Amino acid sequence: MATSPQQWTADDPQDAAQARSKLNVWPLDEHNAVLLNQVHPKEFQDATPHEEYDLIAIGSGAGGLVSSKQSARRGAKSAMISEHLAGGDCLNVGCVPSKALLRSAKAVAAVRDAAQFGVVIGGDISVDFAAVMKRVRYCRAKIAPADGHVGTEAAGTHVYQGRGVLTGANTVEVNGKTLKFKKCVIATGGRPTIPQNVPGLEEAPYITNEQLFNLEQLPPRMVVLGAGVIALEMAQCFALLGSNVTVINRSSRLFESKQGDAEAAAIIQKALESHGVTFLSNAKITKVTTIDAGCSESNKLPVMQVTVNDKQDLGCDCLLVAAGRSANVENMGLENAYVEYDLGKGIVVNDFGQSNTNPSIWGVGDCVADVPRLTHMSGEMAKMVVQNALAGDDWKLSSLVVPAVAYTEPEYATVGVVSQDAAAKQGLEVDVYRAGLEHNDRAICEGNNVGFCKILCKKGTDEIVGATIVAERAGEMINEVSLAIKNNIGLYAIGRNIHSYPTTGEAVMGCGVQYINSKLPRFD
């Protein structure tokens, strides 16, 4: 089929070089060509500007897409400014590729463990890493139209492809044009934080999530700096796919800095260890030595030596830095628009999502200080801000109940106050109800009955303040607890709500039943 010169074309050497150098995307196969044609079309024609927009979103991740499309669908004059790849981190280098990759890793585990279900796999199993990564690119391309410029324009939003820089309290410049707005949503997201003061790290060919999903070759040895969500999900993935993975955790256990449940931490660590991940705790990378810089263009992996606590040397072909995120707030004219921000943490907003220092400006998602950095949070903040900025409503950030899930196997899902330690830190007295999965019939049949549901209530009451769930599909189970918290449904009601048998979700009900049983009269 003939392709237009305005389209990204798979395997075209010039296009491939441009996609790699300008957009950090490679290889340019048919899937990445589809992706780029959606989220960063070549020679894109900007819209003809309205004299003044009701709302302009700067940024095109979940936050910018939801705020600009929702405004347009409700009749506002709306625009979105997209500098890099629409869909932001989530579609391109975050949730989507990581979950697609995890799916392949879980397939490895299923095949490897097949014998326990009476299924005999003849011979050794092997992983075709190139095919795994091709499927990751396929998933991304399949989802891309939801975030692509065609769909955004069809919703009625004007799209500008370039960097937005605020030039005044109510103006933003993009591609040499000045656009006027009544309201502006800043949704510029974040980027990986690179720890400073680690000798040799800056010069080393380390990677972050921004390069990880371009890998074409499985690194035999991977070291992961950090032990948060990215680290755990990717460590498990690469270990199952066949890498020798070591996670460097500066704390004494998982989830310590966020007061995560200690039992959950032990289960997740043990599960990853059973998949071949090595954890070094109370560990600090004290030096990185580059032995061979490698060459991503010719697919040659680098070779590095990572020194831990000044005494242990680990050789590796991939050093993945996953040490948290910094907000994108620099060099975008926030000073010109009088917007208060904190370098690293992000834009400072009030409980309505509005800048205290410029009431025309609102903040959404990962670029905002002190909010959970999650796609569903960006989306929900965007809905909230559209309602407040355009409809003059008073939806509040503090009213949001935000679940979070690490998609490891088993999954680790949390909402609200996650543990007794977290409660103590907030000066809150709680009762904890725990239902283990060891006697959950479904979990036993599934061959995965290590885990639990813990629900925390205000002491002496059934008012739920939070939960931690460790289970195969904990991410599905936590939504019930979020619903209860958001709508003031007590643990009593959860205990009286019939749950289908056999489901792991019965563990949530199990906590409710414990509460009820503790209140019922005895017959002795």
Ligand SMILES: Cc1cc2nc3c(=O)[nH]c(=O)nc-3n(C[C@H](O)[C@H](O)[C@H](O)COP(=O)(O)OP(=O)(O)OC[C@H]3O[C@@H](n4cnc5c(N)ncnc54)[C@H](O)[C@@H]3O)c2cc1C
């Ligand atoms: C590896 C990984 C896995 C993840 N997995 C999950 C998950 O499973 N579930 C989950 O909920 N969250 C997950 N996250 C977090 C999630 O990706 C982010 O919370 C989400 O993408 C934030 O959306 P956002 O719109 O706020 O910002 P972003 O997605 O960062 O989008 C911001 C956009 O703005 C653009 N931009 C920046 N500056 C400008 C400018 N001046 N002008 C124009 N455009 C600009 C950027 O290019 C970018 O496209 C993951 C993150 C990573 C890194």
Ligand SMILES: NC(=O)c1ccc[n+]([C@@H]2O[C@H](COP(=O)([O-])OP(=O)(O)OC[C@H]3O[C@@H](n4cnc5c(N)ncnc54)[C@H](O)[C@@H]3O)[C@@H](O)[C@H]2O)c1
């Ligand atoms: N499933 C999901 O929802 C999902 C998946 C991946 C990422 N995310 C989001 O993306 C964000 C980034 O993930 P992340 O894993 O990078 O961050 P994180 O905050 O989850 O973990 C950061 C880790 O790096 C460590 N660290 C920080 N600075 C360090 C330093 N100087 N030296 C050594 N270790 C250091 C921390 O102790 C921690 O273990 C998170 O906010 C998360 O919400 C979400």
